Amino acid sequence: MPADDDHKVVCHLDRLLDERGMTLAALAETIGVTAVNLSVLKNQRARAVRFSTLTALCDALGCQPGDLFTVAR
Template sequence: MPPEEPHQIECHLDRLLDERGMTLAELAERVGVTVVNLSILKNNRAKAIRFSTLSAICRELNCQPGDLLSSNR
């Protein structure tokens, strides 16, 4: 099996939380996911995200998916 290639997606959750004065714990509670899972996303270690989670994050941060995620190519 070939080695896994690193993904080219960058998460801007830190910046969005800071701009909104919200903590990771507060967002986790509002979205219904664990702080650990959001931390994995925030630190660019996530390999996948459910559309339902992405939608909930965007709803709570009042943003679009492109505000949260971008390609670092």
Template sequence: MPVEDPHRVVCHLDRLLEARGMTLTALSEEVGVSLVNLSVLKNNRAKAVRFATLTAICSALDCSVGDLFSVASVPE
């Protein structure tokens, strides 16, 4: 199966931050990832994410990877 461009992975970082009353800046400071890189992820422009980054984000937000990401359905 060829790699899709653009991908259909959707990041729900904005929703998780809002639910926890946390800012992107606070998350950046807690996990040690730049605000710019978290913004790229939050706005669905990331092409890759390190497992260490995912682990840190999930730990800080007390969530699972499945809470952070979903795969959008294929448009018909």
């Protein structure tokens, strides 16, 4: 099994926030998670995402999971 650091999943939270004119702090408050936890996700340091958090992110940003994450080739 590959090491955890070898994943190729890329988070596009920064782009989505920019496109929507939203701050990380505002998104955190909207979905009920800490800005620190969202920052970990945004800066590619997250090791996992709960489905409930993913659902809340997609609802708040008006996007699909595939808009938020891609797999680098």
